[in-house]
Amino acid sequence: MKRASASATATEAAGQAFADVLAPGDVVLLSGPLGAGKTTFVRGLARGLGVVERATSPTFTMVRQHRCHNARGIETLHHADLYRVGSIDEVLDLALGELVEEQSVAVIEWGEIAAPIFGVDVLRVTIEVISDEARRIGVSGALAADRAAAIARWLT
Numbered sequence: 001m002k003r004a005s006a007s008a009t010a011t012e013a014a015g016q017a018f019a020d021v022l023a024p025g026d027v028v029l030l031s032g033p034l035g036a037g038k039t040t041f042v043r044g045l046a047r048g049l050g051v052v053e054r055a056t057s058p059t060f061t062m063v064r065q066h067r068c069h070n071a072r073g074i075e076t077l078h079h080a081d082l083y084r085v086g087s088i089d090e091v092l093d094l095a096l097g098e099l100v101e102e103q104s105v106a107v108i109e110w111g112e113i114a115a116p117i118f119g120v121d122v123l124r125v126t127i128e129v130i131s132d133e134a135r136r137i138g139v140s141g142a143l144a145a146d147r148a149a150a151i152a153r154w155l156t
């Protein structure tokens with residue numbers, strides 16, 4: 001289950017379309033090397049979820065909240081980036097489990113380190129760098145099986 005991207009714009013479009021895969025309460029762990037396009041994907045996803053404003057938050061925070069406007073029942077997008085997290089203790093201090101809410105979606109860049117907090121019920125999005133601009137965006141995880149039909153639509 002992989003979707004090809006040939007540009008940053010295409011990755012953003014893939015993120016935007018991925019909103020159709022999501023349901024309230026979902027956790028998405030995003031992985032891929034530095035500069036793969038994780039934040040680009042989230043920017044598109046935010047648009048797909050109808051984010052119109054940027055929530056104000058201190059620049060040093062690792063989690064940002066965005067209010068969403070969509071018909072999917074997703075009211076908040078939590079966007080975390082754990083790149084600078086040094087240890088599992090720091091991850092625990094972030095209380096990421098609180099990001100799992102009935103009316104929210106949590107998307108976590110460099111999320112593998114936090115995987116034990118969320119258990120198996122997550123979507124994993126992995127961005128592979130193929131060349132300068134080419135990427136492959138894969139979806140896996142236990143939740144992906146439940147969303148197979150929506151993911152199949154997202155792939156085409």
Ligand SMILES: Nc1ncnc2c1ncn2[C@@H]1O[C@H](COP(=O)(O)OP(=O)(O)OP(=O)(O)O)[C@@H](O)[C@H]1O
Pocket residue numbers: 005006007008009010011012032033034035036037038039040041083109132133134135
């Ligand atoms: N197909 C592509 N998809 C996404 N980004 C691309 C692509 N081709 C080139 N780029 C460039 O790669 C960079 C991706 O940056 P972005 O911040 O989204 O990556 P990231 O994975 O979030 O990085 P970090 O690990 O630092 O958080 C941008 O400069 C973008 O223009």
Ligand SMILES: [Mg+2]
Pocket residue numbers: 038039040081109
């Ligand atoms: Mg990033």
